[in-house]
Amino acid sequence: MKIKVGFGFDVHQLRAGHPFVLGGVKLDHHSGAYGHSDADVLLHAICDALLGAANLRDIGYHFSNTDDRWKGISSLVLLQEVVKLLSEKDWRIGNIDAMVCLEAPKINPHIPAMKKHIADAIAISEEDISIKATTNEQMGFIGREEGVVAYAVCLIEKDTNKLYAPQPNIIS
Incomplete structure (x- = not known):
């Protein structure tokens, strides 16, 4: 078995009157994350962690913010596309x-729904997804509610017994 870990980070501005989607769940709040897709900062960080672990570059490489195919799209779709890329490898x-x-807003009450949306989208167990939240203690752009940040780490696995492994040339 081969395992790799990946790290992801994402940040988005918060804008008044804009929808706030986090972990595939629309939150009721006076402002929301702004971006090319639905600006789901949590799912973007998860995508980057998965892509990084598999050495497949980053979310911007695969889903450019200049490509109209991704304009306004649910980040759950982006996550599914990332999992397809991993599966191909x-x-x-x-x-x-x-x-x-x-x-x-406080997201703790929404974490079970976020885990369910993610698990359903990529066919893994909710037990294999951990989502936590913290504040920035009212400091900086996060503290002033001007933005939201997400971090993610992941572990990916590959069964190396199923893969063809070239045999070394034995020199006699």
Whole structure:
């Protein structure tokens, strides 16, 4: 078995009157994350962690913010596309651990729904997804509710017994 880990980070501005989608769940809040897609900062960090672990570059490389195909799209779709890329290389997800940093709204009540949306989208167990939240103690752009940040780490696995391994040339 071969395993790799990946790290992801994402940040988005918060804008008044804009929808706030986090982990595939629309939150009721006076402002929301702004971006080319639905600006789901949590899913973007998870995508980058998965892509990084598999050495497949980053989310911007695969889903450019200048490509109209991704304009307004659900980041759950982007996550599914990332998992397809991993699957093509025989990787499967072991687990995902994520942290969201924002002052408001409180996301703890929404974490079970976020885990369900993610698990359903990429066919892994909710037990293999951890989502946590913290504030920035009212400091900086996060503390002023101008932005939201997410971090993610993941573990991916590949069964090396199924793969062809070239045999070394024996020199006699």
